[in-house]
Amino acid sequence: MNPGRLSPTINNLMIDKIQGAIQHWSCNFLSYAGKLQLINAVVFGLENFWCSALLLPLYVTRMVNKLCKDFFWGIIAGQRNMSYKSWNSICAPWGEGGFNVKELLSWNKALLSKWVWQLTTHRDCLWDSWSLTYNLKGKSIWEGHALTCHGESWRDIIKVKDALLELAGSKNAAFFMLNSCVSHGKFMVGRAYSLFRQCRPKLRWTIPLRSDSILPKHRICVIGRAEDDLLSLTTSTGGVLCSSIDVAFVWLLKSLIDICFSDAPSLNSWRNILSGCSVAGMVYAIWEERNNRLFGGIQATPEMVASKLQSILKIRLSDNQHPRIRQWLDFTN
Incomplete structure (x- = not known):
């Protein structure tokens, strides 16, 4: 290799490729789960080629992190938007309350x-x-x-x-x-x-949420909404999420976590798979209903929400061959 330092032009090749991909993706309406899939699969696929051979300059890692962060939170062309979690928190593993994105420098x-x-x-x-x-x-x-x-x-x-x-x-x-x-x-x-990387305390209640049977958007909803900063937003007098619906939702979420996930023994037990899918799906369904009522003026009955959740769980667990889960599927049919 050239003994001299790499020129900024060569370092900017990766930034240009990632920026071009993100600008293309920004034209589509993607959920947070879809954005995470693209960041992990495509962006870090490009980065792995460079990171395996060279230690990227600090300005390159900062620029890539900024591009990924802006894309994840929907910030386009410098337009301001609210970020509910710091990028360092998002880069933490699932078990530490993050979204399992790789921290680039580490x-x-x-x-x-x-x-x-x-x-x-x-x-x-x-x-x-x-x-x-x-x-x-x-x-x-x-x-x-x-x-x-x-x-x-x-x-x-x-x-x-x-x-x-x-x-x-x-x-x-x-x-x-x-x-x-x-x-x-x-x-x-x-x-x-x-x-x-900078490790954070392990969260035992996240063990059931690591199952592959859980929809990614359900997992992100539970972990993202379980943060204390959301609770402070919902209970503050000047916050944008101040409403009785928000306070009730956060209370329900923390109660479900305490009841179902406080003594999670292992990832692969049928109880964790079933409780993880059920609670994560329930939290997402209630959160979706909350948004529909606050912003869309649409109100569904509890029976409609429960029926929709039951259909999603049946599809996600249909391939699981554990006898207890098969028994639950037969019971709900």
């Missing part, structure tokens, strides 16, 4: 840490042999330095190595930290990602 470091791990294991491949001979001069990666004659990618690998040493505190601790990310001889980037 993900970038996690991808590059794989190269550091490869140089510690002395794997029999051409790149490892070349790096050990010409870049490290036979030294350990922990003693390696970046010189002006080295390429941009090697200097970025050394930066990630230094970040690992700073996190661990010593060479031995950094070595064991990297080895903790290995499973069956393969480096797990997801585990390395947890080393670099």
Whole structure:
């Protein structure tokens, strides 16, 4: 590679591609769940190509985060719009109250840490042999330095190595930290990602919400509306969501969470699958009815809401072969 730093023109290629894709998507009416799918699948698919080879400059990560944040909250051409969660909260995993979007800078470091791990294991491949001979001069990666004659990618690998040493505190601790990310001889980037990102407290009640049987928009509604900042909006005198319907909704949501999710044992139990789908669907149905009444002047009966929810649950759980869930489906038919 060119030993000089990459020019802004090359760095802007990724920004231009993401910006072009987002401008195309903004023409469509997408739910929050649909926007998250596009951000995770397309945007971070483009980023992975760059992040696996280079440590992106800080201005690039900030610009990409801003593009994704504006797209998610529906901010177009600088138009102001309300953001109910910070982008850092959205980037947290489901189990920590976030929407499971990768935090770009930490993900970038996690991808590059794989190269550091490869140089510690002395794997029999051409790149490892070349790096050990010409870049490290036979030294350990922990003693390696970046010189002006080295390429941009090697200097970025050394930066990630230094970040690992700073996190661990010593060479031995950094070595064991990297080895903790290995499973069956393969480096797990997801585990390395947890080393670099800022972890938040685990929320036990979110365990049932991680089931694949739950509709993404239902999961986002529960996790997004369970935040205390929504409660403060609904109970403040000057908030935009002040109404008796909002206060009742938040009270109902927190009551359902306390009753159903306070003692969730495991993700794959039939109780968690059924309670997660039922409560998440119920919360979404009530939230949708709340919006229809406040903004559309449309009011449905409780029987209509319950019937619609029951139909959605039957479709989502129709492929599940657990005897208890099959028994519930037969009972509701």
